[in-house]
Amino acid sequence: xxxxxxxxxxYRSISTPLFKFIAxxxxxxxxxxxxxxxxxxxxxxxxxxxxxxxxxxxxxxCRIALNKIADYYHDQVNENSGIIVPLIDSLTYIDRDNLSPxxxxxxxxxxxxxxxxxxxxxxxxxxxxxxxxxxxxxxxKIGKILxxxxxxxxxxxxxxxxxxxxxxxxxxxxxxxxx
Numbered sequence: 001x002x003x004x005x006x007x008x009x010x011y012r013s014i015s016t017p018l019f020k021f022i023a024x025x026x027x028x029x030x031x032x033x034x035x036x037x038x039x040x041x042x043x044x045x046x047x048x049x050x051x052x053x054x055x056x057x058x059x060x061x062c063r064i065a066l067n068k069i070a071d072y073y074h075d076q077v078n079e080n081s082g083i084i085v086p087l088i089d090s091l092t093y094i095d096r097d098n099l100s101p102x103x104x105x106x107x108x109x110x111x112x113x114x115x116x117x118x119x120x121x122x123x124x125x126x127x128x129x130x131x132x133x134x135x136x137x138x139x140x141k142i143g144k145i146l147x148x149x150x151x152x153x154x155x156x157x158x159x160x161x162x163x164x165x166x167x168x169x170x171x172x173x174x175x176x177x178x179x
Contacts, residue, residue: 040065125160
């Protein structure tokens with residue numbers, strides 16, 4: 001890579017908040033956070049000349065990061081269905097307007113698969129996952145809605161995620177493989 005003083009200054013100002021943003025969406029997997037951060041920075045550097053200033057540079061990089069996170073989860077789901085719950089969470093934050101047609105198609109297929117699996121769950125478990133991952137409700141708020149304790153909500157969501165992972169795993173065995 002060639003030196004770009006303006007990009008270097010931007011990098012210094014946004015690297016820490018961008019890293020934290022990615023970590024927030026990926027959780028505690030430090031290695032994956034670092035990989036996504038690096039991929040995002042490289043993509044930002046490569047696309048810097050095409051940045052159109054329709055948003056802040058940081059917001060633009062966050063959109064790139066979300067796309068990289070979605071790509072990561074998509075790859076991981078195909079390899080190992082055990083990480084589906086973070087995927088569900090990240091699907092709600094993807095800005096579809098900035099995806100390529102191919103990325104939009106992949107995202108649509110993924111969302112369809114997730115919804116098909118959710119529809120195989122009992123209503124109560126679907127409702128719990130919807131409250132937690134689509135509405136982003138706290139355990140406390142879900143507990144108040146359902147009239148149960150926070151601890152009971154936590155246990156029920158854990159079991160709902162486990163059942164969802166089983167359904168996802170079974171459905172992925174039945175789906176034709178794309179080459």
